[in-house]
Amino acid sequence: MIEAKVRVQVGEFRLFAELQGAGVICLAGKNGTGKTTLLRAIAGFLPIAEGFVRVEGADITSKSVEERDVVLVTPSTCFPHLGVDSHVTWGARSKGLRPQKEYVLKVKSELGINYGGTVGSLSRGMRQRVALATALLSSPGVILVDEAFLGLNDREAFVSMYGKLAKEAGVDVIFSSQDETDGKLADYLYVLNNGLATPRQRETNL
DSSP: OEEEEEEEEETTEEEEEEEEESSEEEEEOOTTSSHHHHHHHHHTSSOOSEEEEEETTEEOTTSOTTTSOEEEEOTTOOOTTSBHHHHHTHHHHHTTOOOOHHHHHHHHHHTTOOOOSBGGGSOHHHHHHHHHHHHHHTOOSEEEEESTTTTOTTHHHHHHHHHHHHHHTTOEEEEEESOGGGGGGSSEEEEEETTEEEEEEOOOOO
C-alpha cells in the first residue's frame, strides 16, 4: 500500500495531489499536468513543501532517495555498457540480493526479453523492457514508471503481465500515461489536471 499527500512547488507550477492504493495505479494526464512532478516527489528527487509519503504504513517523507526503497524508471533509465543478463540483476545485486536463476529466467521470459547483447546496442523498446525487469528483480516496495511503457509493441499485454509479476512479488506499481483509458490496465486511476489529482477507482482483472 502506498499513500501520498503532497504539495510541491516547481517554479511557478504548484502540485496538490493525494493518492493511495495497492497493486497497480495509473496516473493519467496531458503533458504539463504534474505526472512527472508527482512521481519525482514520491521518489524523493523533489522536496515536498507539505504532506507525506507512506509505503506499507511507514513514513518515508524525510528519507533520502537511496533509503526509500522506491525505484523510478523512465524511458532513458539504463546502463548502456552492461549486458542484458548483468543489467537485469544489477539492482538486486546492489542491494545484496541474489534472485534465483529460475525466477530471473521467468521474469525475462514473461516480459519478452529473449535477446542479449549490450543494453546500449538495443532498440528503445528493448532497453525499456530490460530497465523494467531490473526494477522488478530488485524487489523494491514501489516501482514508479514514468511513461516507460510507451513505445512497446504489445504495451497492454506487457503492462498486464508486469502488474501480475509485481503483485506476485508484493511490489506496488504507479505508472504515468497521457491516455486516461489506460486506467483499464490498473486497479486505481488518478487523473491529473493543472496540478490537481482526481481519483477514479476501477475494477480490473489484473
